[in-house]
């Protein structure tokens with residue numbers, strides 16, 4: 411999708427269409443000659459309700475150059491949020507796509523970083539389709555969007571903001587494209603190949619530990635989980651050095667990348683098992699975030715660690731009852747795990763990855779994982795679970811979630827939950843029972859991070875969608891990429907916003 415920028419008004423655009431936002435109960439602001447047309451329609455067909463659309467022909471109206479006007483409602487003026495605007499604009503662009511229109515324009519009255527990013531995100535995300543394996547072509551995606559800003563706007567600065575938003579949005583789509591591919595196409599070594607290629611393209615540093623290196627290093631968790639598959643496990647690291655002081659402690663992003671999770675010997679039921687190709691979404695979010703971080707040259711040091719494996723049942727699988735020894739790292743004693751369920755594999759691979767990240771003395775660790783069905787039960791697809799050991803870090807992430815629409819909701823990590831993963835025969839066991847399942851999984855992870863500020867995002871409910879959303883097609887959502895970029899951008903500038911009010 412190409413984005414053009416102009417200080418000409420929306421109504422001067424000679425295009426097949428323009429999009430016009432309207433608030434509920436307020437007549438849309440249009441040139442005088444269009445007013446009669448709108449007044450006639452207003453009450454019956456269009457009230458400006460949230461996401462309501464109306465496509466009008468403009469033939470004969472001298473004050474407007476475009477062939478059509480698509481009205482789209484934002485709801486009541488006082489209720490408008492960035493997420494509402496994203497949803498309304500996404501809905502509008504889909505309506506145009508359905509009508510076979512692939513070029514349009516929109517007016518941004520106050521071209522702030524936030525408003526431009528909102529528009530660019532909605533357009534970029536709604537334009538993504540996963541077409542790799544389909545011969546018959548779908549509706550043409552949006553080819554070009556013209557953004558109209560007021561006369562006197564600083565065009566070079568605005569152009570920069572648009573470019574930045576495009577880099578982030580395209581990185582989210584890059585993550586979606588990897589995540590949407592099935593387990594027979596994307597397996598752990600393919601994730602490693604994506605990371606290597608990304609490093610080549612962006613200047614990141616990439617390190618890949620293959621099975622032999624994992625064995626030499628004692629990465630017992632990743633080896634146990636990956637042991638049942640013909641596709642060998644990998645531990646992948648990407649590094650970005652952007653801080654002015656090169657000695658600055660990095661921020662570590664850790665992602666779960668199970669390219670397929672059958673459950674292993676504790677086999678999952680067949681229903682919906684296909685969706686477990688999305689069990690790599692945490693790792694894909696780390697790839698996407700590292701891509702954007704590198705492209706935008708964020709002034710922070712960041713290290714991305716991805717634990718990639720496939721969880722399969724076979725003669726070489728790990729089994730219930732096994733005791734597995736995690737990677738011990740340089741500075742502390744290895745944690746031993748009593749495996750009670752081979753389907754609780756995410757925490758087992760993440761244990762190794764967290765210790766590996768910890769060896770780099772990060773100032774903070776943020777992990778993303780499609781970790782538990784329990785989190786899906788608790789929050790559905792509306793928010794990811796947020797847990798950790800550091801209030802300030804959690805608040806940074808939560809407010810970035812409000813800004814990006816990638817919402818997070820806190821769950822408590824009390825001692826009572828930590829007690830539930832005590833084992834009789836090892837340091838911890840890998841399940842804490844059905845109750846509070848998202849939290850006992852986080853309690854497991856906490857064993858590996860020690861005192862380092864750490865936040866865990868359980869993205870099991872948000873990483874993919876089985877229903878089309880206003881600006882997201884079915885499939886992988888890229889959840890986490892925009893959220894992490896927002897978090898790290900605020901981090902770098904040191905300018906934390908006041909906590910945002912929870913969006914409606």
Ligand code: BES
Nearest residue numbers: 751753754755780781782783784841870
């Ligand atoms: N990848 C799954 C979690 C999952 C399930 C994500 C459904 C999205 C939708 C994870 O590896 C898993 O299987 N977790 C188990 C843990 C249990 C055995 C303690 C779960 O949640 O059932």
Ligand code: MN
Nearest residue numbers: 671753754755
């Ligand atoms: Mn599992």
Ligand code: ZN
Nearest residue numbers: 668671689756
């Ligand atoms: Zn899993």
